[in-house]
Amino acid sequence: MTVSKQLIEDAIAWRREIHASPELGFEELRTSDRVAQLLSSFGIEVHRGLGGTGVVGVLRNGEGPSIGLRADMDALPIQELGQCGHKSTHQGCMHACGHDGHTAILLATARHLAETRRFSGTVYLVFQPAEENLGGAQKMIDDGLFERFPMQAIYGLHNWPGLPAGQVAVNPGAMMASLDTFEIVLTGKGSHAAMPDRGYDPIVAAAELILGLQTITSRRLSPLDSAVVSVTQVNAGEAINVIPETATLRGTVRCLQTPVREKVQRLIGEFVEQLPVSFGVSGALTYNVGYPVTENHPAQAQIAREAAQAALGKDQVVFGCNPSMASEDFAFMLQACPGAYLWLGVDGEQPSAPLHNPYYDFNDRAIEPGVAVWTALVERNLPAR
Template sequence: MQRLKRTAENNNMPSFQDAPTSSLMDQACAWRRDFHAHPELGYHEHRTSEQVARLLESFGLTVTRGVGGTGVVATLQRGTGPAIGLRADMDALPMQENSGLAHASTHDGCMHACGHDGHTTVLLATAQHLCEATDFTGTVHFIFQPAEETGAGARRMIEDGLFEQFPMQAVYGLHNWPGLRQGSLAVNPGAMMASQDTFNILIQGSGSHAAMPENGIDPIVVATQLVSALQTIVSRRISPLDAAVLSVTMIEAGTAYNVIPHTATIRGTVRCLSRDVRSRIQEMIATMVNTLPSAFGATGTVAFREGYPVTQNDPACAERVRDVAASILGAENVRWDTRASMASEDFAYMLQSCPGAYFWLGADGAEASRPLHHPAYDFNDALIPVGVRLFCGILKSYQAASVHQT
C-alpha cells in the first residue's frame, strides 16, 4: 500500500493528467502480447484473471477475485469524490489463429480475435498510471469481466453483487474498432450496439411417401412459405427508420429422398436497436408462426431465447465521453451520434443497471486493421496510451465537477 500513500509533495511523481510514461507503455505491450499468446474462453480465464489480479495487487490495489466466476474487481480509493467504474473484457474466441505473429496464440482453436487482450491491458495500464499519480482523488473500480462473447459475463457479475459490493455513480467501457482511423473515437447519446435474440420454430406436418404427398402435410412447403413471410417483417412491418435485422440461418427437415418428413425446424436471429422494436418483432413472429401454417393444415410453435439487450448509453455520460475525447483527440476526431452497430455487446447489462457509456476507439493505423473475429486479427498496441488518457480524462472530468460543487 506504500505506493498509494505518496503525496503531492513528491515532485517527481506524475499527475494522473499526464500521458502514461514510455516505460509503462513498454510494459503494457508485453502484458498484452502475453495475454494474446495465452487466450482463454469465457469462464475459463483462470490464467488471465490470476495474472490481472497479481498485477493489480503489485500496484497496491485492493483486489477481489471470483466476481461472476472468473471476474476481478480492484478498487483505488483516495480521498473524497465520486466512485466510477471502468470495465474491460478478458475472454477470447473459439477459433484458430492464422496471423503468423511471434505472439500468436499458443492454444489451438482459441484466439484473441476481438481485442479483449488489448482492452484488459488498457485498464491495467490505467490502474498503474493512477496508482503512481499524486493528484487523483475519488474512487475507481477497475472491472475485469469474463465471458463477454457468448456467456453474458456482465450479467453474471451483476447477479453476483457487482453494483452492491462496489457502488458507483457511473460505469464506462471501450472497444477497439476497425474501420475507424486511429486517433478517432465514436460515441452515441443512445444505442451503440444492437440486441441479439434467437428463435426456434417447429412446423408440425404429417409425414407421407414423397410419391403421394396428398396423403400428408408437407412441413417443408410450410417452412419455405414462412421464411418468405418472416422477411416482410423488417421490409414491410417495421419503419425503415427503425433498424432491425431478421435472419433465418438454419432449416432442418427430412432424412430421405422419398419421404416427406413429419416436422421441419427453422432457426434464426433478430437484432434491433430499440427495445420497443425488439418486442414488436417477437410479437409479429409469434403471430405468423401461430397462423400461417394453419392455412396448409399444419401447426407451428416458436421459442425465443433472449440474448444481449441493446447497448444503450446514458446521454449525459455519452456527452461526457464526447467532451473528454474532444479535448484529448480534437473535436474533429470525435464522431458523435454515429451509426450504431448491429453486433451485440454484453456491457449492455451494466448500462441497464448503472448510468454509463460505451465507446469505440479507432483501430486503423497506417494500414487498416483486420476485421474483428478475423483469424489474422491483432490488437493495435498504439491504442493503449490513447485508452489510458481517455479513461483518465473521464475521471478528471468527475473530479473537476466534484471540486466545483464543493
Template sequence: MPVRDRIRELQPEIAAWRRDLHAHPELAFEEYRTSDFVAAKLEEFGLEVHRGLGRTGVVGVLRAGRGGNQAIGLRADMDALPIQEANEFAHRSTVPGKMHACGHDGHTAMLLGAAKYLAETRGFDGTVNFIFQPAEENEGGGREMVQDGLFERFPMAAVYGMHNWPGMPVGQIGAMPGAVMASMDNFEVAVRGLGTHAAMPHLGRDPVVAAANLVGTLQTVASRTIAPTDAVVVSVTQFHAGDTWNVIPQEVVLRGTVRTLSPQVQERMEPALKRICDGVALACGVEMTLAYHYGYPVTVNSETETRFSREVAGAVVGTDNVRMDLSPSMGGEDFAFMLKERPGCYVWVGNGPAEGGCMLHNPRYDFNDDAIPVGVGYWAELVERALPGR
C-alpha cells in the same frame, strides 16, 4: 496526439501483456488464467482485489485523495471466441479452436495499463472500480456481475466502457448518445409435419416447404410490422432438415437472431414472430413451435455522460478526432446490462484498417497495439476529470 509521456513509456509493457493474453484465449466463464493474470497485476499495482462476481470476474478498487464518496466504474471484457486463428505471428493463439478475435485482450490490457498509471500518479479524488468482466460473447457475463451485486458492493455514480473499432483510424474515438449497440435475442422454430416418400409428397405434410416459406415471411416483420424509422434485423442462421435424398422429413428446425435499437421494439418482436409462425403453420398444414430467448438489451448511452466522454476524448486525441457521426451498430453488447443500472457511455476506439481480415470476429483479426496509448490515455483523463483532485 497529446499522449502523456508516462503512458508512452508503459506502452511496450502493456503490449506484452496484451500479446500474452492473445496467445492464451479462454471462452466465456472459463477465463481462469486470464482472471489470475488480471488479479495478480492489480495486486502488484496495490489495488484492492475482489474476485468471483460473474463467476470469473475481477474488480480492482483504487482510492485516492480524501477517499470520499465519489466513485465511477471502468469496464473491460476478457473472453475470447471459438474461432480457429489463421494468423502466423509469434503471439498467435496456442489453444486450438479459440482466439481473441474481438480485441478483448486489448481491452483488458488497456484497463490494466490505466490501473497501473493511476495507481502511480493518483491524480484524482475518490474511488475507481476497475471491472474485468467475463463472458461478453453471447453468455451475458455483464448480467451475471450485476446479479451478483456489482453495484451494491461497489457503489458508483456512473460506469464507462470501450471497444476497439476496425475501420476507424487509430487516434479517433467515437462517442454517440442514445442507442449505440442493438439488442440481441435468439429464436428457434420447430416445424413438424408428416414425413413421407419424396416421390409422393401428397401423402404427407412437408415441413421443409413450410419452413422455407417461413424464412421469407419472417422478413415482413421488418418491412411491414415495424415502422421504417425503427431498425430491425431478423436473420435465420440455421436450417436443419432431413437425412437423405428420397425422404421428406418429419421435422425441420430453424434458428436465428433478432436485433433492434429500441427497447419498445424489442418487446414487440416475440409476439410478431409468433403471429407469423401461427399463420404459416395454418396455411401449410403443419405445426410450428416458437422458442424465443431474450438475450442482451439495447446498449444506451446517457446524454450527460456522453457529452463528458466527448470532452475527455477531445483532450486525448483532439476535438477533430472525436467522431460524433457514427451510426449505431446492430451488433450486441452486454455492457447494456450495466448501463441499465447506472448512467454511462460506451465509446469506440479506432483500431486502424480492417483490410486483410483484420475485422471483428474474423480468424485473421488482431488488436492494434498502436491504439494502447489512446485507450489508456482516455481512461486516465476520464478518471481525473470525473474525480478531480485538489
C-alpha cells in the same frame, strides 16, 4: 496527458501475453490470475469471483464519488490463421475481438492512475468474463457488482475496425443493437418423397416462413425503425427420399429500439402461429430474450465525449455515429447504472481485419490513446481537490 513510454511497452507485452493464451467465457482462469497479480503489484485492492472469473480492482484516493471502468477478458472459439509472433497457442481459440487489448488498456490505466493519483474518489476497475454470447456482465451484476462496489457511473470501451487508431466514437443514445434468438419447430406429417400428397410437408412451410419473416422488417415496421431478422439454421430430414415430420429453424433478432424489439417478437409469434397452418403444418416458437440495446445515458455520453476530446483533440472524436447492429452485454450494466460505451479506432496504415475474423489482431497503437481517454475520464469525473 503524458503516458510513460515504459508503461506502453509493458502494456503491449501484457496484451501479447494474453493474446497467446486465450480463454473462452467463464474459463478465463489464467487471464484473471494474471490480471489480479498485476493489479496487486500496482498496490490496488483486488476482489475476485464475481461472475465466476471476474476481477474488480479498487483504487481509492481520498474522499469523493466513484466510477467504474470495464474491460472484457474472454476469447472466441475460432482457429487463428494469422502469423503474428504472439499467435494463439490454444487450438481453436483466439482473441478475435480484441478483448486482450481492452484488458491491457485497463491494466495500464490502473497503473498510471495508481502512480499519478490526480483524482479524488474511487475508481473500480471491472474485468469481466464471458462477454461473447454468455452474458458475463449480467452474471457479475447478479453477484452484487453494483451493491458491493457502488458507483455513480460506469464506462466501457471497445476497439473498432473502420475507425482510425487514435480516434473515438460515442453516441448520446444507442451504440449497439439488442440480441434475441429464436427456435421454431414446424410439425407436419411425414411421407414418401414420391407421395407428398399423403403428408404435410414442414420443409415447404419452412421455406415460406423464412420468406415471410423477412417481410417484418420490409413491410411491418417503419422504414425509420432499425431491425434485422436472420434465420441462420435450417434442420430437417434424414433420408433423401423421405418428407420429414418436422423442420427446425433458428435465428437471431437485432433491434436498436426497445419498442421495435417488442413488436418484432410479437410479429414473429403471429407468423409462426398463422402461416404454417395453410400447409397443414403447426408451428411452435421458443423466443429467447438476450442482450438489450446498448444505450448510452446522454449525460455520461457527453462526459465521455469531453474526456476524449481533452485527451485526443476535438477532431479525433466522432459524436453521433451510426450505431452497429452487432450486440454487446455491457448493455446490462448500462441498464443497472448510468454510463456510456465508446468505440476506439484500431485502423493503421492498412485497415484492420474485421472483428471475429481469424486474421484479426489488436493494433497496439490503440493502447496509448485508450489509456489517455480512460485517464481523462477519471480525472473529469473525479476532479482532484
